[in-house]
Amino acid sequence: MSSVQPYVPNKDFIYRAADALADSHLQQALAKAGRGFVDKRSAAVTRVPNFEAMRDRARAVRQKALQDLDIYLLHFEKKVTEAGGQVHWAETPAQMREIVLQLCARHSATRVTKGKSMVGEEVYLNEALEKAGITPFETDLGEYILQLAKEPPSHIVAPALHKTRAQIQDLFLHHHALGERDLSAVEAIVDEARQVIRDRFLRADIGITGANLLIAETGTVAIATNEGNGDLTATLPRAHIVTTTIDRVVPTWEDASAILRVLARSATGQQTTTYTSFFTGARGDTDKDGPEAFHVVLLDNRRSQLLGSEYQEMLHCIRCGACMNHCPVYQAVGGHTYDSVYPGPMGAVLTPLLRHRDGDYQLPNASTFCGRCESVCPVKIPLPDLMRKLRNREQQEARFKGAGYWITKVFCALAASPRLYRALTSIGTKLAAALGARRGRFSKLPLLGGWTAHRDFPAPQGGSFQSQWRRNGKAQPPVGACPAGD
Amino acid sequence: MNTALPGTPLHVGLFATCPVDLLRPSVGFATAKLLEQAGCRVSVPPQSCCGQVAFNNGDPDATRKLAWRIVKDFEPFDYIVLPSGSCSGMIRLHYPALFRDDPRFDRVNRFCSKVYELTTFLAEVIDYRPAAPNCNLAQRNITYHDSCAGLRELNIRDQPRQLLKQCAGVDVTEMRDTEACCGFGGTFCVKFPAVSNRMVADKVDNARDAGADLLLGGDLSCLLNIAGKIQRQQNESPQLSKVQVRHVAEVLAGDLDAPAIGEGAEAQIPHE
Numbered sequence: 001m002s003s004v005q006p007y008v009p010n011k012d013f014i015y016r017a018a019d020a021l022a023d024s025h026l027q028q029a030l031a032k033a034g035r036g037f038v039d040k041r042s043a044a045v046t047r048v049p050n051f052e053a054m055r056d057r058a059r060a061v062r063q064k065a066l067q068d069l070d071i072y073l074l075h076f077e078k079k080v081t082e083a084g085g086q087v088h089w090a091e092t093p094a095q096m097r098e099i100v101l102q103l104c105a106r107h108s109a110t111r112v113t114k115g116k117s118m119v120g121e122e123v124y125l126n127e128a129l130e131k132a133g134i135t136p137f138e139t140d141l142g143e144y145i146l147q148l149a150k151e152p153p154s155h156i157v158a159p160a161l162h163k164t165r166a167q168i169q170d171l172f173l174h175h176h177a178l179g180e181r182d183l184s185a186v187e188a189i190v191d192e193a194r195q196v197i198r199d200r201f202l203r204a205d206i207g208i209t210g211a212n213l214l215i216a217e218t219g220t221v222a223i224a225t226n227e228g229n230g231d232l233t234a235t236l237p238r239a240h241i242v243t244t245t246i247d248r249v250v251p252t253w254e255d256a257s258a259i260l261r262v263l264a265r266s267a268t269g270q271q272t273t274t275y276t277s278f279f280t281g282a283r284g285d286t287d288k289d290g291p292e293a294f295h296v297v298l299l300d301n302r303r304s305q306l307l308g309s310e311y312q313e314m315l316h317c318i319r320c321g322a323c324m325n326h327c328p329v330y331q332a333v334g335g336h337t338y339d340s341v342y343p344g345p346m347g348a349v350l351t352p353l354l355r356h357r358d359g360d361y362q363l364p365n366a367s368t369f370c371g372r373c374e375s376v377c378p379v380k381i382p383l384p385d386l387m388r389k390l391r392n393r394e395q396q397e398a399r400f401k402g403a404g405y406w407i408t409k410v411f412c413a414l415a416a417s418p419r420l421y422r423a424l425t426s427i428g429t430k431l432a433a434a435l436g437a438r439r440g441r442f443s444k445l446p447l448l449g450g451w452t453a454h455r456d457f458p459a460p461q462g463g464s465f466q467s468q469w470r471r472n473g474k475a476q477p478p479v480g481a482c483p484a485g486d
Numbered sequence: 487m488n489t490a491l492p493g494t495p496l497h498v499g500l501f502a503t504c505p506v507d508l509l510r511p512s513v514g515f516a517t518a519k520l521l522e523q524a525g526c527r528v529s530v531p532p533q534s535c536c537g538q539v540a541f542n543n544g545d546p547d548a549t550r551k552l553a554w555r556i557v558k559d560f561e562p563f564d565y566i567v568l569p570s571g572s573c574s575g576m577i578r579l580h581y582p583a584l585f586r587d588d589p590r591f592d593r594v595n596r597f598c599s600k601v602y603e604l605t606t607f608l609a610e611v612i613d614y615r616p617a618a619p620n621c622n623l624a625q626r627n628i629t630y631h632d633s634c635a636g637l638r639e640l641n642i643r644d645q646p647r648q649l650l651k652q653c654a655g656v657d658v659t660e661m662r663d664t665e666a667c668c669g670f671g672g673t674f675c676v677k678f679p680a681v682s683n684r685m686v687a688d689k690v691d692n693a694r695d696a697g698a699d700l701l702l703g704g705d706l707s708c709l710l711n712i713a714g715k716i717q718r719q720q721n722e723s724p725q726l727s728k729v730q731v732r733h734v735a736e737v738l739a740g741d742l743d744a745p746a747i748g749e750g751a752e753a754q755i756p757h758e
């Protein structure tokens with residue numbers, strides 16, 4: 001069949017956004033979560049004397065870490081090895097999956113528990129494990145809910161943010177054969193999840209977690225959680241595998257604390273997460289518990305290409321989620337509309353840089369550049385600037401330029417000659433004003449269908465400001481009450 | 487800070503910005519009136535666009551070309567004043583970045599430091615205090631939309647509120663989520679109409695919830711978006727409360743003869 005489809009720029013995002021806007025469950029969930037995050041963060045940052053200085057300090061730590069990333073990474077590896085662990089390097093998602101599967105085989109694992117790991121999501125680790133006959137059990141409540149629902153996360157801190165309590169209740173009633181019971185209270189849901197998940201910790205051969213930070217000084221992996229599931233995942237099974245990326249490293253514990261100080265405040269408005277756990281190597285001779293084997297798998301997946309590039313600052317990201325919590329686009333359409341593990345403003349920059357999939361440039365276009373993300377980012381990443389750079393890159397790479405490109409080009413050519421511009425626009429605005437004078441607005445306009453689909457377009461008052469000024473020579477009330485002429 | 491010699495009025499170049507120039511000249515005239523009341527001499531040289539559209543759509547070369555024109559045409563003035571936070575932010579913050587590796591950088595940078603958004607210029611540069619208020623809107627319930635670039639790039643928040651108090655006896659009734667974007671976003675509003683619509687609908691709801699009958703702001707493009715949404719809603723549901731929309735300069739100058747944004751000559755409601 002060869003029907004010619006009209007070219008719609010950004011169509012995938014637009015279609016997904018339309019679905020999201022029409023999804024009443026999603027809208028209910030977003031409305032509930034969004035304001036909570038914003039209010040809590042705002043209260044948390046006003047409780048400390050100088051949050052700005054804490055942001056600057058955190059940013060400086062990230063800059064320092066990236067400046068000599070190779071040195072810190074090698075030092076981290078050395079220290080992990082000294083502590084009886086092992087570091088593995090994965091350039092691609094496929095290599096990371098391969099390494100994890102080999103480790104599972106080495107430890108004869110058939111069951112693994114998993115703490116929340118966005119990197120695990122980035123490389124589709126669960127699918128790979130299942131294919132190899134290994135059962136992954138998610139132990140983070142949000143991730144567990146999504147595992148039942150067979151859905152990807154929609155938020156980097158609260159992965160199941162898009163689910164309503166009622167939807168979660170239905171999932172539990174359907175998947176847990178626990179008979180008649182009342183799950184209408186959030187506490188009942190959490191209790192049931194705890195009960196189901198706890199049993200799995202005890203039966204797991206390997207625990208896989210992510211990492212919030214890697215501390216080079218001692219080869220330590222830091223994990224911040226609110227459920228304590230990270231600790232149980234890391235310490236109960238025979239082996240602990242950390243799936244993370246090369247940009248998580250910081251030089252010292254002091255540096256780590258500078259990051260942790262802004263992380264929880266920005267993410268959930270907590271001073272610190274309920275659990276902040278530090279793992280260094282495998283169980284030592286004198287340790288009473290802990291895994292016999294400790295592996296850190298470090299993924300690159302194009303991050304090293306960003307070093308020294310105009311996008312390096314994106315590697316500052318500490319995955320707090322504040323940018324999406326404060327993003328009006330994310331709040332309207334939710335994380336799945338971004339079709340990436342990394343949604344919202346940080347995802348709009350990171351996804352095109354890491355994934356290179358057709359259509360990824362739609363993400364940095366889906367922003368009003370309102371700048372709220374940058375204003376809350378704890379490490380001051382200039383997210384709108386980076387999105388703008390990506391729009392520029394898209395234009396440079398584009399083989400076919402869309403209508404928008406040509407309209408902008410023609411406008412700029414005209415605007416480059418202010419006198420010609422003044423003459424033409426004076427005529428144009430008078431004409432448009434004459435047409436719209438009576439009502440003062442248009443409900444349909446050529447080329448502005450996107451606008452007039454949802455709102456009226458206010459009619460020009462008539463005649464441009466500069467042409468009237470030139471005629472009148474000085475400031476005086478305009479002829480606004482008589483829209484058509486001057 | 488006042489750099490002119492005593493007795494010589496400051497010479498201000500008024501850069502109206504595209505939306506004001508093309509759609510609502512009354513804002514340009516109100517701006518000029520305020521500047522003259524504040525003792526400045528005002529000129530309006532031939533002008534077009536600050537380049538923001540090209541800049542945000544990934545065309546830095548075209549932007550630099552437009553920017554350089556503006557630098558050359560406006561640098562003779564003591565100050566350059568715009569009734570827009572967005573275009574002022576574009577010039578003050580982004581022009582220097584655009585010319586970072588260019589031999590013209592110093593000249594551009596010097597120019598940019600003379601560029602001000604109207605309310606900031608009035609409140610902070612020349613400390614404008616009218617002898618008598620230009621109008622009295624104390625009876626109206628007025629809310630204020632802080633446009634994003636002005637708010638976050640230039641810290642414009644208190645300036646218009648302070649001036650409204652002095653010039654029009656107005657205490658602003660704050661609406662919920664004043665920090666949130668109205669959904670205009672330049673070409674965003676036509677590229678992603680449904681998302682933009684949702685954002686502007688939220689904004690209008692918040693204004694109505696605050697009980698406002700007049701919404702003011704410092705950026706005409708956002709105001710066109712908000713007014714257009716209000717009027718579409720009122721067409722569809724005439725029972726909704728009426729909210730008028732105006733640029734803050736019109737109210738500060740007391741220039742309220744022109745119909746509010748998007749209202750025709752026939753729809754004029756008398757004002758106090």
Ligand code: SF4
Nearest residue numbers: 317318320321323377
């Ligand atoms: S970009 Fe900034 S605000 Fe967004 S997740 Fe990363 S650190 Fe947090």
